[in-house]
Amino acid sequence: MLDVQDLQKIYTGRHRNVEALRNLTFHIAEGELVCLVGPSGCGKTTLLKCMAGLLAPTRGEVRLDGRPVDGPPPGMAVVFQEYGRSLFAWMNVRDNVALPLRRKKLGKARERELVDHALEVVGLADAHQAYPWQLSGGMQQRVAIARAVAYEPKVLLMDEPFAAVDAQTRAELEDLIRRLWRELGVTVLFVTHDIDEAVYLGQRTIILSKSPTVVQEDLTIDLPDERDQLHTRSSTRFAELRAHVYEQIQRAKHHSGDTEAHTEAHTAAEDRIPEPALQKIEP
Amino acid sequence: MTVVAVVRRTLLVLGLPVVLFALWWFATADSTDFYFPPLATILESFGKVWTGERLLSDVVPSLLRLTAGYLLAVVVGVGLGLVVGMRRTVRDYLEPVLELFRAIPPPVLVPVIMLFAGIGDTMKVLVIVSGCMWPILLNTVEGVRAVDEVLSDTCRSYGITGTARLRHLVLRGASPQIVTGMRQALSIGIILMVISEMFAASNGLGFTIVQFQRSFAIPEMWSGVLLLGVLGFLLSLLFRFAENRAMAWYHGLRRAQRNP
Ligand SMILES: Nc1ncnc2c1ncn2[C@@H]1O[C@H](COP(=O)(O)OP(=O)(O)OP(=O)(O)O)[C@@H](O)[C@H]1O
Ligand SMILES: [Mg+2]
Numbered sequence: 166m167l168d169v170q171d172l173q174k175i176y177t178g179r180h181r182n183v184e185a186l187r188n189l190t191f192h193i194a195e196g197e198l199v200c201l202v203g204p205s206g207c208g209k210t211t212l213l214k215c216m217a218g219l220l221a222p223t224r225g226e227v228r229l230d231g232r233p234v235d236g237p238p239p240g241m242a243v244v245f246q247e248y249g250r251s252l253f254a255w256m257n258v259r260d261n262v263a264l265p266l267r268r269k270k271l272g273k274a275r276e277r278e279l280v281d282h283a284l285e286v287v288g289l290a291d292a293h294q295a296y297p298w299q300l301s302g303g304m305q306q307r308v309a310i311a312r313a314v315a316y317e318p319k320v321l322l323m324d325e326p327f328a329a330v331d332a333q334t335r336a337e338l339e340d341l342i343r344r345l346w347r348e349l350g351v352t353v354l355f356v357t358h359d360i361d362e363a364v365y366l367g368q369r370t371i372i373l374s375k376s377p378t379v380v381q382e383d384l385t386i387d388l389p390d391e392r393d394q395l396h397t398r399s400s401t402r403f404a405e406l407r408a409h410v411y412e413q414i415q416r417a418k419h420h421s422g423d424t425e426a427h428t429e430a431h432t433a434a435e436d437r438i439p440e441p442a443l444q445k446i447e448p
Numbered sequence: 449m450t451v452v453a454v455v456r457r458t459l460l461v462l463g464l465p466v467v468l469f470a471l472w473w474f475a476t477a478d479s480t481d482f483y484f485p486p487l488a489t490i491l492e493s494f495g496k497v498w499t500g501e502r503l504l505s506d507v508v509p510s511l512l513r514l515t516a517g518y519l520l521a522v523v524v525g526v527g528l529g530l531v532v533g534m535r536r537t538v539r540d541y542l543e544p545v546l547e548l549f550r551a552i553p554p555p556v557l558v559p560v561i562m563l564f565a566g567i568g569d570t571m572k573v574l575v576i577v578s579g580c581m582w583p584i585l586l587n588t589v590e591g592v593r594a595v596d597e598v599l600s601d602t603c604r605s606y607g608i609t610g611t612a613r614l615r616h617l618v619l620r621g622a623s624p625q626i627v628t629g630m631r632q633a634l635s636i637g638i639i640l641m642v643i644s645e646m647f648a649a650s651n652g653l654g655f656t657i658v659q660f661q662r663s664f665a666i667p668e669m670w671s672g673v674l675l676l677g678v679l680g681f682l683l684s685l686l687f688r689f690a691e692n693r694a695m696a697w698y699h700g701l702r703r704a705q706r707n708p
Contacts, residue, residue, distance in 0.1 A: 219601050237605040250598035255620045255697045264616060265606035296697055298704040316606065 166195040166352055167216065167320065171225035174211050185211040187377035187422030188225070198346050198353045200363040202410065203373030203381075204418050209356045210246055212373075213322050216354070217243045229320070242318035244326045246356075248306040252297040258284070259293040262312045283315035286341055288334070302329035310338070314345060324356045336394050339366055343392065360414065364388075364406045365397060372413045377422035382413050465681070485667045494671035502656065507675070510652040513569055514641040517576025521633055525581040526626060529588025530618065539589065550586060554579030554636070555643050567648035575644040580633035587629030591622025624698050627691055634687055638680050653679075 174186040185208035193199050203209055214220035216227050218237040227234040229241075242265075245251040252261050262280045271279070284290055287307040297305050306329050313321055323342075327335045339362060346353050357363050363370045367386055374381040388402060397403055473487045498507065532539050532546070557578050558571075565571040595618055603609070603617050619626075645654030657672035692699070 214601070217601075217605050219604060237607065239607060241605065243602070243605045245598055245602060247598045250596050251602045253599065253616065253620070254701045255623075256616075265608060268607055268612070296700060298697075298701045312606075 166197075166230060167193040167354070168228040168231075169212075169216065169225075170228065172212070172215060172222050172227065173224040174208065174215060174220070175223045176211075184377040184422075186215075186222075187379050189373075189378065189380055190225075191371055191380055191383060193352060193354060196350050196352055197369065198343070198355065198367045200367035200370045200386075201354060201356045201373065202358065202360065202363045202370060202414060203378065204375045204414065205358065207373050207376050207417070208378045209373065210324055212378075213243065213324050213354070213356060217241060217322055219243075238320075240319040242313035242316045242321050244309050244313050244321075244323040246324040246328070248309045248326070248329065249297070249302065251309055252305060254296065254298055257294050257296055258289065258300070258308050261297065261308055262315050265312060265316050279315045279317070280311075283311040286314065286345075287311045287338070303331060303334055306330055307334075307338070317349070318351060320352045320354075322354050322356075325358060326355075327357070327359075327362070335362075340394065342366065360407055360410050361398070363410055364403060365392065365394075370410060372410065372417060374417045374420045374422065379422045381417050381420055384410065384413075461685070483666055485670065489667045490670045490674060493667040494674060497668050497671050498675055506651050506653055506656045509569075510641055510645065510654070511679075513572045513644075513652070514576060514637055517573040517641070518580055518633065518637045520573065521577045521580035521637070522584055522630060524577065525584025525629065525633070526588050526619075528581075529585045529622075529626075530592060530614070532585070533589040533592025533622070534618065539593075543589070546582070546586060546589075550582040554640055558644060558647050562648065572641070572644040572649070572652075576637050576640045579640045580637045583632040583636065584626065584629040587625040587632075588622055591625030592618055594625065595621040624695065627695060631684075631687060631691075634683060635680070638676070638683065642676065 169189050169191050172186055172189040173184070176183040176185060189212065201209055201212070211220065215222045216234065218227075218234045218241075221235075229238050253264070256264065259280060262283055263276060266276050266279060281290075284293060287310050289304065289307055289311060292300065292304065292308075297308060300308070306326060310323075310326055313323070327338055330338060342353065342355070343366065345351065353367075355366055357366070364386060365388075370384045370386055371380060372382040372384065373379070384406070386406060388397060388400070388406070469487070476484055476486045477488070479486050532542055554575065558575050561571050561574050561578065565574050599617060599621065603613050608616065641652075642654035642657070645652035646658050649655040653672060653676060657669055657676075660666075660669035660672060
């Protein structure tokens with residue numbers, strides 16, 4: 166479905182060039198839910214923009230269903246990290262959510278239904294008429310999520326979408342994303358800096374190194390498919406995976422495309438999750 | 449708004465003008481200076497001069513030309529501003545030239561425009577356009593340039609392109625700057641309305657005021673000046689009223705940013 170091949174991105178500026186991404190290769194299958202973590206400034210947003218066709222990579226390519234992405238592909242929705250700036254300040258919440266749907270010409274009734282439903286599921290059923298600047302950061306973020314949900318995308322890219330919401334809402338939204346993912350069969354790439362979230366949410370977690378960035382680890386999250394905040398988070402396997410991701414992120418702060426060759430042997434030996442732990446969970 | 453708030457605002461708006469008028473009134477009350485007649489005399493001639501036939505023969509034509517010139521300047525300024533603002537190459541080439549044109553004081557263009565547009569209404573409207581369009585144009589360019597990058601990316605990724613993008617993103621995003629340009633253009637427009645009529649005209653406010661001055665009808669001349677002041681004041685009130693309605697979102701946004 167989504168193929169990232171040898172992706173490199175160098176920002177060329179007047180005074181300096183920044184190699185945000187060194188060489189990334191990974192694959193996301195149709196209907197997968199993949200989380201992406203990495204140190205701050207390692208190029209997660211850059212990667213997402215390249216995948217969304219908003220930014221041309223310096224080298225390598227992104228393919229969607231086999232076709233190279235050279236502009237924003239239809240059927241893809243992006244929730245941006247700067248949620249406040251991604252909303253139209255001159256439109257109320259309802260119009261913000263409805264605007265991308267107009268182009269789809271679904272008919273008034275269907276459009277209304279989608280908007281109502283999307284705002285309902287993110288818990289903004291009574292904020293239709295409010296303007297974005299009248300809402301808290303967390304509410305604004307939920308408007309951006311509702312807009313993506315109403316759009317009924319095939320691929321959903323989310324860039325730290327829960328950064329501004331409180332813990333309680335965050336847990337609810339995590340479950341919402343999992344529910345939508347399972348119900349709609351949408352393919353999701355979810356960027357987060359929250360380790361718990363990276364483990365809880367997805368089927369896989371891709372850990373990026375610091376800049377210049379390579380894929381440090383592509384970890385399968387072998388938790389049962391039925392997840393809930395209470396039991397999943399208190400399971401032994403969750404704790405193990407969490408500890409593992411934590412270690413990897415600590416290591417990522419020193420590891421980059423430049424140190425790659427150097428640390429290869431070391432990581433290979435140490436990164437394997439202890440076998441006994443695996444046996445504990447699989448009956 | 450509550451009644452109290454309305455009263456407060458009215459007092460705020462009218463307070464200073466009332467004080468100034470009072471000062472004028474008392475300072476000239478027993479003036480015998482031919483050129484500075486008492487305000488009472490001016491007001492008396494105001495009633496006589498501007499209520500009858502002159503309202504139709506001079507005030508209305510002036511205001512019509514102002515309206516036509518101003519609206520045309522808005523259309524041209526915003527239209528060109530969008531093109532220049534959205535195309536980087538066009539902008540790089542044109543911006544220095546535009547700054548140059550803007551620096552030319554519009555009144556000096558009157559003789560030039562008279563050469564090819566004659567001395568009729570066309571000339572006067574063109575003079576107003578030539579002065580009003582620059583602040584609108586340059587502010588529109590600024591506004592288009594300042595359209596948020598994240599919002600622009602959002603539109604692209606949701607396939608909001610072409611005229612939908614222009615309507616929902618570019619025009620609305622640039623509207624605070626466009627309105628600023630329009631506000632500046634309004635006062636320029638009033639000045640040019642008068643000046644264009646002073647050069648060559650057979651009617652209009654500027655023409656009438658000059659006529660009074662030449663025939664030493666001093667109180668009448670002053671009443672014309674007074675009328676211009678009042679008109680300018682009313683037009684800016686009207687502008688502010690329209691702006692408050694159209695830009696309510698922007699004022700709200702600014703308030704929210706000031707006290708987060
Ligand atoms: N438009 C740009 N021009 C130049 N450099 C840029 C640009 N955008 C990002 N960068 C640089 O690229 C690197 C990666 O930035 P990016 O925003 O992709 O990181 P990130 O992983 O999303 O960070 P965060 O976790 O803080 O959101 C940074 O060093 C940043 O300074
Ligand atoms: Mg980022």
